[in-house]
Amino acid sequence: MISFKYCMDEPVPSEHHPWERFRQWIHSICVVNFDLELGQTIEVIYPGDAQLSSIEKSNICYLSFPDSNSSCTGDTGYFFRVKRSEESLTDAQWHLSEAVPVAMQPEPGFYFGFVHFRQMKDPTLPRGYFQKSLVLLTVLPLFGLFSHVIEAISYGFFDLGEASIETACQHIDQWPLPRPGETLSLPLLGAVIQCRIPSRNDVPQKPISLDFPHITSSLSQTVVVSPVVHEVNFYESIKCVISHIHLLWELVLLGDPVVVMATTPSQCTNLVQSLISMIWPLKYCNDYRPFFTIHDSDFSEITSKHASPNMIIGVTNPFFSKTLQHWPHILRIGDVSTGQTAIAEKLFKKNWDGKTLEWKPGFYSQYKSFLQPGNSLMKKLLKVGKRPDSVQNAILRRHFLELTQSFMIPLERYLSSLLPLKRHITPFKAVPQIKTFVLEDFLSTLEQTGPALTSSIKGDWEGLYKRFFKSMNFDGWLKQRLKDMEDQLKATHLEVLCTADLNSDSLSTRHQVEIVDLVLKLKDRIMDLNGKPEKRSKLQEQLKNLLTSVDDELKSVLLSNCSLREAFEI
Template sequence: MAAVEGDGLERRVSVPHEETPTSPTVLPWDRFSNWIHCACVVTFDLELGQAMELIYPGHVKLTDVEKTNICYLSFPDSNSGCMGDTQFHFRIRQSPGRRHFPKSAIQKDYPHQLQADNGYLYGFVYFRQTKDKSIKRGYFQKSVVLVSRLPFIALFNQLVSIIAPEYFDNGEPSLEAACHDIDQWQCPLGGDTVSLPIFGTVLQVRIPSRSDKLLDRVPIKTTPSPVLPAPSILPSLYEIDIFSSFQTILPHIQMLWELVLTGEPLVVMAASPSVTSAAVQALISLIGPQKYCSDYRPYFTIHDSEFKEYTTKTQAPPSVILGVTNPFFAKTLQHWPHIIRIGEMMTQVPKGFNKLKKVSSMKTLDAKPGVYTRYKQFLAKDKGILKRIIKGMQAKRPVEAQNAILRRYFLELTQSFMIPLERYMGSLMPLQRNISPHKCPPSLRPFDTDEFLSTLERSGPQLTSGIKGDWEGLYRRFFRSPNFEGWYQHRQSEVNQKLQVLHLEALCNADLADWIQDKEEVEVVDLILRIREKLAFAVNNDIAINEESVHKLKKHLDVIVTSLPDDLQSVLKS
């Protein structure tokens, strides 16, 4: 069935529609696409199973594989028996060969872990299942899904919890109204506190900036509006409650930090996608602000297009974290080296709470909560943090406080691990005095792992962390992981941009008019082309150069060009 013209909804077949621009610079859906890729409704069809009922806005294209993945991941596995309303999120790979979304300039001030993953989409699901005798199957089953490129987990979970009930009560017009509300939102710029109106309420949240001090939470400044109602303030854009996610396996959480840091294959098994998606997200947040650079799937099913790739027994498990609920995975993934079984929330600390379990004893999804692994930690277990958290459980300390204690602990632990790497990276930078305006900018020296390890004795993690153990062994394991590769590539890119800026500044401050006096025409033309290339590179890559420097450099260019013969000037100006 084709879409109804003008309503912007896709039903089975997508019919693009045209909009009249509301301004010369902002087109319809531009602001919407800064936040959300599209909204979907997935229903259960007796003949087709899960089926895409509509996509909004209607011009958004999803491939058949993406639609299939979204459909299957938008419903809990049938065994979970999720009655009522259930919320969770998933992450899918974009279809091969499809044009990837370019990284938006809006994201340049985001912390690395909040920048969009090129080639991946997130889905935020609100699933409703209720008994309904008027339906042949006896149940009403439907999901509202917000699809985005951005890992704004806390915000989008809150947003879908507002939009979905309205949709279930009032149908398609409410989804359309919600999307038009989002299309009025301001840009999500790093460091800004944004007010986001939706259905007459206002969500207020701060977008983190890469310049934020890591151990200080920046308070949200609220400005009362005479028009809008008092805002609902979200304490975080993306953070997950790690205490609640790991309450049943707390004694092993430091070991989990090592496993995530070194990119080990991990599978999280639980009864519902709400639990697995929160746990997988909590796992990758353990190493923040370091970005987790391997693949991870907060909710993964046997219908996923990467199912065979990730469950094959013909090769070692890949560096990936999977969240699963189907009992089938207990057998299919029993060869994986690290399995986490998440249980129900505890009211008291049980016996045997501290014991690790061998992988071989993990036979079913109904196995006892715990971590099933043969892994030996590199670092000694920090008993102090565990005692503090258990004492808090016994004293009924608020979950928010427990979560804050754990989050700060792992932030400090990750910082202790990363600071020596950052310090060594700084030593690879060329000296500023070696940057000449008349030569190409110097390159970063290669990262030498042995040279780095030799620095640990005098400037290693022991300077900031009291935890003993084989730090060198942990670094060696880290160097073999996608997390090291991702961190190094990101830092290399940042350093190279810094070198480009320093080189441009050297050009600005040089007396180029004097330098060209004894140079051949070909050398002068080469200098002009190099300066133009550098200015274009700076603009195209959003490299921060102050306007005064750009103006100065353009004046240099004008002076140099006028020193050339008229015919060459004409060619260069054309």
């Protein structure tokens, strides 16, 4: 939940290095201008010491303006995703990555750019138009939050000039660290944004009650801006493709190449991001570009006719109709102003030969879906007359969450069966290994524990799984889950080490080799436990008990080890 509360008080300065807090949230804010002779150029970057490579600057310049679209008169807001020259995160961002849902993790190799573009008629300028953009660069995928932040800063900038950007940067530098699960108050240009970043421990789709501190102000008006910090308006973005939404869910799940062709960058970016989020809480692990231009440094690689990369991109330039006609799935969206984005099944699906792409809005693909979901979702959305977007949004989110969970639960259940039993974890043995994931073994479990237990949707679930196993989404999920399980095993083993009964009686049946090995295990874990003083103290106590229970000769040999003495001194 995000809300703006107007507040006349300035943020109270805190003790930290200049721009230290700012950089936990944002890399920089750029002013991009259109010059008749030079084209798009970055006029200024805040803070002044923010570093961008020449390739990054070039990409940002072109992505900050609508591509070959002069109809965006007035203000236009959208966002893009672009490669970084260096892959890095701050310590706070790494901590955030461990604490948020996997699908929300910061991406060290990419920037998200939040753009506020203004184009106005101005007869005093050579081309008769004023064109300028304000761009916020960050590694944090907080689309709802930063879309509002760049909008607020832009209105101040276009009215008052660069002083408003400087003030905004100073305010952001007073923000608390981005901690998931906490209610955050973020002062910005006379307002306080109050929000909560989701935590990995949250129950998906369960409403969160936010306890905001009371702010005393002469202006008590509160304006709710967005339901969540990490989402765009899902229903508003996706309703234009409702008739093919389950098929699109399959394509996103499988990581198939999809290009979205829209008339405006706002429509384009919101739809691409909504497609990516349909498989929440599963992380989309392929590359994707919500807004892509012909000037991008990856243009040749992405548009090569030899192959279509497994990614989702959004474009507005009609040039891509020819350049990307070899892509297997093309989603062409009509102009919002023509009413073609209303809920309807008018957006047809057409099989085509990959050579002649029509200009009409439609979904061009030869893909045959594995599942047959029926019309239950459409009936539910159209059951009552016009409803608020928030209600329709909740229906759609719940539907796709349940569909994704029905698909993933059998995988989670099978993976859990690969974990060693807790009774096999003992202090005298190393952390046990997780069994290997075997595709055939998993498929053999589907009849008894497959999606039919939790979903009414029929179809070739086994075929869908077989395709899924070849995707980056499966690879990314498996690597993350194996890491989580290994961490779980290490935590369980640590707990066993801390609570094991290590007295003379329990050690009497053990060989000296086992005792020495246990001493070394305790020593190694003590040395590794940075930031966990309670666990370290328990292990040190266990080590003392162990040394007390062995004979003097063995104790003397063990204590002659320098690193063992260090374990007691930490």
